[in-house]
Amino acid sequence: MNKKGPLYALFLSLVLLLPGCSSLTVLNPKGPAARTLSDTIILSILVMLGVLAVVYILYIWVLVKYRAKKSNEGYVPPHEEGNVWLEATWIAIPILIVAFLSVVTVKTTSAVENVAADYKDQKPLVIYASSSNWKWHFSYPEEGIETVNYVNIPVHRAVEFRLYSFGTITSFWVPQLGGQKYAMSDMITTLHLSADTVGSFIGKNANFSGKGFAHMEFEALSMTDKDYQDWIKEVKETASPLTEDEFKGLLAMEHVGRKTYTSTHLSFSPPPGDHGDHMSNDGKDTDIDNGNTDHQEHKDIHPSPEPSSETEFDGEPHPEVDQPLPSSPVEEHTHHSD
Amino acid sequence: MDLEKFKVHGEPLIYGAMISIALATIGIIVGLTVFKKWGYLWREWLTTVDHKRIGVMYILAALLMLFRGGIDAIMMRLQTAAPDMKFLDAQHYNEVFTTHGLIMILFMAMPFIIGLMNVIIPLQIGARDVAFPRLNAVSFWLFFFGAMLLNISFVIGGSPDAGWSAYFPLASIEFSPTVGNNYYSLALQISGIGTLITGINFIVTILKMRAPGMKLMKMPMFTWSVLITNIIIVFAFPVLTVALALMMFDRLFGSQFFTMANGGMDMLWANLFWVWGHPEVYIVVLPAFGIYSEIIATFSKKNLYGYTSMVFSMLIISLLSFLVWAHHFYTMGQGVMVNSFFSITTMAIAVPTGVKIFNWLFTLRKGRITFTTPMLYTLAFIPIFTIGGVTGVMLAMASADYQYHNTMFLVAHFHYVLIPGAVFAVIAGFHYWFPKVFGFRLNERLGKHAFWWIIISFNVTFFPLFLLGLMGMTRRMYTYSEETGFGPLNMLSFAGALGLAIGFVILVYNIYWSTRYEPRDTTGDPWDARTLEWATNSPIPAYNFAVVPKVQTRDALWSAKQDNIPLFTEEITKIHMPSNTGKPFILGVVFFFFGFFLVFSMWIPAIVAGVGIILVMAAMSFDRDHGFYIPAKEVIATEKKLRGETV
Numbered sequence: 001m002n003k004k005g006p007l008y009a010l011f012l013s014l015v016l017l018l019p020g021c022s023s024l025t026v027l028n029p030k031g032p033a034a035r036t037l038s039d040t041i042i043l044s045i046l047v048m049l050g051v052l053a054v055v056y057i058l059y060i061w062v063l064v065k066y067r068a069k070k071s072n073e074g075y076v077p078p079h080e081e082g083n084v085w086l087e088a089t090w091i092a093i094p095i096l097i098v099a100f101l102s103v104v105t106v107k108t109t110s111a112v113e114n115v116a117a118d119y120k121d122q123k124p125l126v127i128y129a130s131s132s133n134w135k136w137h138f139s140y141p142e143e144g145i146e147t148v149n150y151v152n153i154p155v156h157r158a159v160e161f162r163l164y165s166f167g168t169i170t171s172f173w174v175p176q177l178g179g180q181k182y183a184m185s186d187m188i189t190t191l192h193l194s195a196d197t198v199g200s201f202i203g204k205n206a207n208f209s210g211k212g213f214a215h216m217e218f219e220a221l222s223m224t225d226k227d228y229q230d231w232i233k234e235v236k237e238t239a240s241p242l243t244e245d246e247f248k249g250l251l252a253m254e255h256v257g258r259k260t261y262t263s264t265h266l267s268f269s270p271p272p273g274d275h276g277d278h279m280s281n282d283g284k285d286t287d288i289d290n291g292n293t294d295h296q297e298h299k300d301i302h303p304s305p306e307p308s309s310e311t312e313f314d315g316e317p318h319p320e321v322d323q324p325l326p327s328s329p330v331e332e333h334t335h336h337s338d
Numbered sequence: 339m340d341l342e343k344f345k346v347h348g349e350p351l352i353y354g355a356m357i358s359i360a361l362a363t364i365g366i367i368v369g370l371t372v373f374k375k376w377g378y379l380w381r382e383w384l385t386t387v388d389h390k391r392i393g394v395m396y397i398l399a400a401l402l403m404l405f406r407g408g409i410d411a412i413m414m415r416l417q418t419a420a421p422d423m424k425f426l427d428a429q430h431y432n433e434v435f436t437t438h439g440l441i442m443i444l445f446m447a448m449p450f451i452i453g454l455m456n457v458i459i460p461l462q463i464g465a466r467d468v469a470f471p472r473l474n475a476v477s478f479w480l481f482f483f484g485a486m487l488l489n490i491s492f493v494i495g496g497s498p499d500a501g502w503s504a505y506f507p508l509a510s511i512e513f514s515p516t517v518g519n520n521y522y523s524l525a526l527q528i529s530g531i532g533t534l535i536t537g538i539n540f541i542v543t544i545l546k547m548r549a550p551g552m553k554l555m556k557m558p559m560f561t562w563s564v565l566i567t568n569i570i571i572v573f574a575f576p577v578l579t580v581a582l583a584l585m586m587f588d589r590l591f592g593s594q595f596f597t598m599a600n601g602g603m604d605m606l607w608a609n610l611f612w613v614w615g616h617p618e619v620y621i622v623v624l625p626a627f628g629i630y631s632e633i634i635a636t637f638s639k640k641n642l643y644g645y646t647s648m649v650f651s652m653l654i655i656s657l658l659s660f661l662v663w664a665h666h667f668y669t670m671g672q673g674v675m676v677n678s679f680f681s682i683t684t685m686a687i688a689v690p691t692g693v694k695i696f697n698w699l700f701t702l703r704k705g706r707i708t709f710t711t712p713m714l715y716t717l718a719f720i721p722i723f724t725i726g727g728v729t730g731v732m733l734a735m736a737s738a739d740y741q742y743h744n745t746m747f748l749v750a751h752f753h754y755v756l757i758p759g760a761v762f763a764v765i766a767g768f769h770y771w772f773p774k775v776f777g778f779r780l781n782e783r784l785g786k787h788a789f790w791w792i793i794i795s796f797n798v799t800f801f802p803l804f805l806l807g808l809m810g811m812t813r814r815m816y817t818y819s820e821e822t823g824f825g826p827l828n829m830l831s832f833a834g835a836l837g838l839a840i841g842f843v844i845l846v847y848n849i850y851w852s853t854r855y856e857p858r859d860t861t862g863d864p865w866d867a868r869t870l871e872w873a874t875n876s877p878i879p880a881y882n883f884a885v886v887p888k889v890q891t892r893d894a895l896w897s898a899k900q901d902n903i904p905l906f907t908e909e910i911t912k913i914h915m916p917s918n919t920g921k922p923f924i925l926g927v928v929f930f931f932f933g934f935f936l937v938f939s940m941w942i943p944a945i946v947a948g949v950g951i952i953l954v955m956a957a958m959s960f961d962r963d964h965g966f967y968i969p970a971k972e973v974i975a976t977e978k979k980l981r982g983e984t985v
Contacts, residue, residue: 066703
């Protein structure tokens with residue numbers, strides 16, 4: 001009888017699910033990482049539906065059979081202490097289920113924390129994505145390009161996003177390409193994404209960060225390699241370099257539209273160190289924490305500015321007084337328009 | 339004196355709230371004066387050390403907070419019911435969801451559960467009061483004035499607005515310059531101290547004051563759950579105390595524990611918060627398991643199946659609850675190893691929880707199940723909480739969590755856990771134990787009406803949120819555009835929230851109706867129940883039991899009824915009782931002002947109030963009142979009167 005509530009909701013959900021999974025962004029992946037996660041989610045839903053079915057069947061059975069009714073008036077329920085074998089069963093089976101899901105978790109976590117298997121042999125394209133107030137800055141150190149609130153990536157290419165923040169903790173998320181990761185002021189986190197198809201995907205900050213949070217979205221556009229090269233050429237021809245003053249002004253703003261520049265802020269405002277630096281303090285250890293050993297090599301290959309680990313983690317004040325911009329976002333002071 | 343900082347600007351809703359608070363205050367003062375109840379209020383309630391009255395006050399405060407938090411919830415659902423709504427602006431919305439979370443967890447679920455603990459635990463173990471009755475009053479008044487301090491933030495100075503988890507650097511003075519998060523650090527600190535004292539008090543009570551013969555493994559399941567809960571409180575709350583103190587130093591005195599500069603670590607706050615925050619979930623859920631265990635046994639007329647495994651599963655849950663905190667931020671970049679560890683510990687909690695579900699189902703099996711209102715809430719809990727549990731396992735998988743984290747899927751999950759796992763439980767417990775405290779039952783017909791409204795509306799409100807999460811809707815967004823397609827499901831959810839409101843209004847109306855019309859119970863045991871609290875009269879006399887009961891079995895009252903084993907064998911003698919005291923109340927008031935002055939950095943008054951706290955505590959320490967005796971003759975007379983015999 002009191003099954004109505006949950007059943008009603010389940011029925012409702014099925015009705016709503018029928019129009020197709022395409023509106024369920026997370027289950028409509030367009031890249032290897034998102035696909036791994038979507039498969040994991042669907043697998044776990046199926047296992048959990050099995051668990052629910054067992055509990056619900058048992059539940060309905062006991063309620064129907066043992067409810068008080070005229071025919072069992074005067075029935076005195078027995079005294080039952082329990083049953084070792086039955087109790088062992090409902091300890092053992094859940095343990096098996098949890099063990100199975102643990103294996104799935106470790107495997108898939110490791111898969112999405114590394115470059116996707118299909119793109120293992122590529123040199124990833126490094127893009128620094130940093131957040132300030134309620135906007136995103138994307139720096140392409142190799143191309144010497146910086147954009148605000150949109151990011152273009154070549155399709156079928158491993159992309160390594162290096163995330164950090166000029167303020168509150170934000171979470172970089174492009175649901176159709178992969179899971180999210182925090183961008184923080186005192187360390188760099190790494191997110192590996194790739195797109196399998198050409199297309200425009202919504203990216204957003206998923207972690208509440210104050211007043212402008214709801215509007216902190218960007219477009220992630222995956223394009224063919226040729227289009228990507230054309231775009232770079234076009235930017236080089238039409239845009240102008242990002243000066244320190246310009247960048248300072250950008251940081252201070254709450255929201256801006258799209259912007260494009262022909263140089264990055266990394267040269268005058270280097271990012272903080274990565275997680276490895278944090279954990280080991282010397283930054284030379286294998287980067288176990290990111291599950292990726294190549295990652296260290298790339299740092300040498302890319303001319304991108306090396307994180308200056310001693311300035312950021314120890315937080316020593318920067319000695320150069322006349323430098324207008326702080327050397328790392330750690331020392332950046334916020335700019336509230338009010 | 340700069341009055342500007344006290345003001346909250348602009349919102350007609352806030353002016354409305356100010357006016358209604360002012361009117362309610364005037365109404366209460368006038369009412370008390372007209373009916374000459376000031377003395378009654380002071381003697382019988384404000385100075386009481388009686389665990390039953392303290393429990394009732396906790397529950398009253400919790401019900402008030404339920405409505406405050408519920409109004410917050412409806413405002414949130416209304417603001418997000420359609421795309422681009424203009425009901426609340428971003429700042430106001432942020433304040434509303436922050437206070438909704440704080441109030442519902444800390445000032446509704448916690449006090450409701452602590453209130454039920456207070457009323458029932460001494461009765462269930464056959465004791466006359468808790469171990470430290472005056473400390474118990476201190477606990478209550480600290481909780482109460484902490485809650486008041488947080489509540490006035492809405493109209494004086496502005497509420498906290500960085501989420502109930504108050505992540506740094508967002509909650510730092512740099513990004514949240516209003517006093518809102520000062521209120522957070524002080525209000526939670528004051529009520530948190532109260533909770534910590536409760537934890538110590540109940541551990542001692544349960545370990546030292548059980549009736550003769552009640553071995554640990556003969557304790558009722560609710561008592562077990564409360565013992566374990568209070569052990570968690572004693573281990574978890576000091577972490578919150580320290581974290582809040584560091585937060586206060588950061589915000590008021592310019593220290594740099596969690597800031598972005600000078601070696602501050604924002605991630606440290608997240609860790610400390612969840613080292614407390616995750617066990618906190620079990621602090622509200624475990625007593626609920628205890629309540630359900632009592633109700634299921636009573637209304638299926640059977641003893642609890644698998645008692646030993648029930649106890650051990652709670653012990654394992656309490657241990658695991660301290661080993662899972664990092665699952666709240668898998669996305670912080672800890673890497674595969676750390677995330678895998680926390681995934682496995684988190685999923686492991688599903689095992690002991692599953693044991694409990696199956697034990698409850700097997701308690702029902704071969705029983706004779708009657709569908710009273712408390713039993714209906716209990717039976718609704720099983721299927722709904724299981725949805726919350728299995729989605730919890732899904733969220734525990736670190737990889738998949740990268741897609742659920744910070745989305746409405748998570749919001750749906752924890753409402754599916756906390757509402758059946760805590761709110762239904764306290765409502766069930768409220769209906770179940772109401773006749774014990776007040777001597778009459780709540781009306782069953784109205785109770786069932788409210789039940790169906792609440793259960794159906796709950797699912798309509800929260801199930802769509804699972805889908806919204808998978809559609810990519812993040813939590814805490816005050817608005818969204820039409821193109822996102824989030825509109826219809828949010829509208830459905832808003833409709834559900836209105837249904838929930840109707841359910842709760844019927845529930846409260848039922849209290850009023852039953853007070854006037856419901857027949858009085860003279861048996862003291864209206865449900866034909868199994869445990870000791872039903873062995874005394876209802877309403878319960880001040881001394882609980884005229885004679886301390888002797889316990890031989892787990893369901894002591896049940897065996898007494900079945901096998902005619904007498905519970906009360908000794909003669910009635912004089913009973914030692916603690917005296918009332920006004921000092922805990924005064925301490926609460928002084929703490930309130932101390933907190934308020936600190937919030938606004940008014941140092942001189944704060945120091946004066948701080949000295950006041952020390953003086954009141956000193957006065958309490960030197961109190962030489964050792965209580966009083968109720969003479970045997972008076973006890974006999976009271977007993978006869980309660981049984982309806984003429985003296």
